[in-house]
Amino acid sequence: MKGITLDVLIADEIRSQIENGQYPEDSRLPSERELCDEFSVQRLTVRSSLQILKYEGYIYSKNRSGYYVAKRRITKNLKEFRSTTHILELMGKPSSITLLQFDKIEADKKLAARLDIPIATPLYKLSRLRKLEEEPISIEISYTFAEYVPGLEKFDFTSRSLYAILEKEYHIVMDRAEQEISVIHANEMESELLKVDLGASLIKEHGIVYDTQNRKLEYRENMMLMNRFVFIK
Numbered sequence: 001m002k003g004i005t006l007d008v009l010i011a012d013e014i015r016s017q018i019e020n021g022q023y024p025e026d027s028r029l030p031s032e033r034e035l036c037d038e039f040s041v042q043r044l045t046v047r048s049s050l051q052i053l054k055y056e057g058y059i060y061s062k063n064r065s066g067y068y069v070a071k072r073r074i075t076k077n078l079k080e081f082r083s084t085t086h087i088l089e090l091m092g093k094p095s096s097i098t099l100l101q102f103d104k105i106e107a108d109k110k111l112a113a114r115l116d117i118p119i120a121t122p123l124y125k126l127s128r129l130r131k132l133e134e135e136p137i138s139i140e141i142s143y144t145f146a147e148y149v150p151g152l153e154k155f156d157f158t159s160r161s162l163y164a165i166l167e168k169e170y171h172i173v174m175d176r177a178e179q180e181i182s183v184i185h186a187n188e189m190e191s192e193l194l195k196v197d198l199g200a201s202l203i204k205e206h207g208i209v210y211d212t213q214n215r216k217l218e219y220r221e222n223m224m225l226m227n228r229f230v231f232i233k
Helices: 006-019 032-039 043-056 084-090 109-115 162-170 188-194
Strands: 059-062 066-069 074-077 096-106 122-132 135-145 174-185 201-211 216-225 229-232
Touching (some): 006 032, 006 043, 032 043, 043 059, 043 066, 074 084, 084 162, 109 216, 135 188, 162 174, 174 216, 188 216
Parallel strands (some): 074 229
Antiparallel strands (some): 059 066, 096 122, 122 135, 135 216, 174 201, 201 216
16 A cells, blocks of 8 residues: 655645634645744645645635635535535534525426426426625525425525425425536626636536435525535545
8 A cells, every 4th residue: 555645644734723723714824934844844745735735625825925724615425415504504604595586487398307297397496696604605596396385485585495494384304315416617697696707617516306205306406616615425
């Protein structure tokens, strides 16, 4: 087995310091020279460690200023089914929602194929912009089967999550999802809402969500900032 190199060990130590709060978000890391002294290594080793952390999204660089701690990314476990709202609450970072669209629609050919349902099946379409600390981080689009949730339009989706409403008001508990993760390039609407350049890389999470009765309840599409989300399994 190949031995762990010094740059990896140093990256692990700095990562641990960041996660433990020794270096808060947006704080400046010690200079390369200071890190060389702290770990008793050469500058090339420190630079390699910093590049590892930069690639992982833990830090970012400013020209002629040094390295800074990036905002903590939102970790989504592919083996668990948890809403983004719930994950952020566990992190102690409640988010805010801006309602973009809410309509009762009929499934078009594309949606019908994805959900394996007849064309014109009634659906509720809910589009929201999620912000964390006033920064837009994701666009979330949900298509929910109208037959299971009559009267869904009367609820306030800016103050309550969709899944919380489904559980409390309809006694529906979401259980699992079949989803795909891909990288897309921001279109004009996405770039404007998420405040990124046109064509910037985004994470797209999309798929079907089932409830505890194994019914298809929702098809969702989430477009997320690359530097704010990470997926693990």
